Amino acid sequence: MSIPILAMIVHSLFSSTGTCAITVEIDTQGRRQGKVMLALFREQDNFPEQDAAFKGVIESAEQEPIRHTFSGLPPGTYAIAAYHDLNGNGKLDRNFFGVPTEPYAFSNNPSVKWSTPDFEDAALQASAGEQHVKLTLRLWSEH
DSSP: OOHHHHHHHHHHHHHOOOOEEEEEEEEOTTOOSSEEEEEEEETTSOTTOGGGOSEEEEEESSSSSEEEEEEEEOSEEEEEEEEEETTOSSSOOBOTTSOBSSOEEETTOOOOSSSOOOHHHHOEEEOSEEEEEEEEOBOGGGO
16 A cells, blocks of 8 residues: 555544534424424524524425435534424514414424523434434424
């Protein structure tokens, strides 16, 4: 084996930490209108503010279940937030008291009836390979 090939092998062994993927499956509970907003956060991001997400995607709600894979991620701690934009206005609608009037969900299904969860409550560890997460979008009254 030549020196350049050996050097490449050694470099790849020590510099590659591997990547991971998180596949999210979303159950809209039969609500097939509008769009689903899906956001992936790291610890340093301002969870769960949609504009602060590490990665985000908008999926049509016409087919169920909705699946999206965030791939090529460095291993680490992530959290997922999603909401169902039923009326297509690009935001999670709330009533006068600030209570969401459109379905939403977080990874780990933390208690969200009276407050937004902390990052730690929704956190999941992702290591090399693929991880699957299932979210069920629910209205506030269904949590």
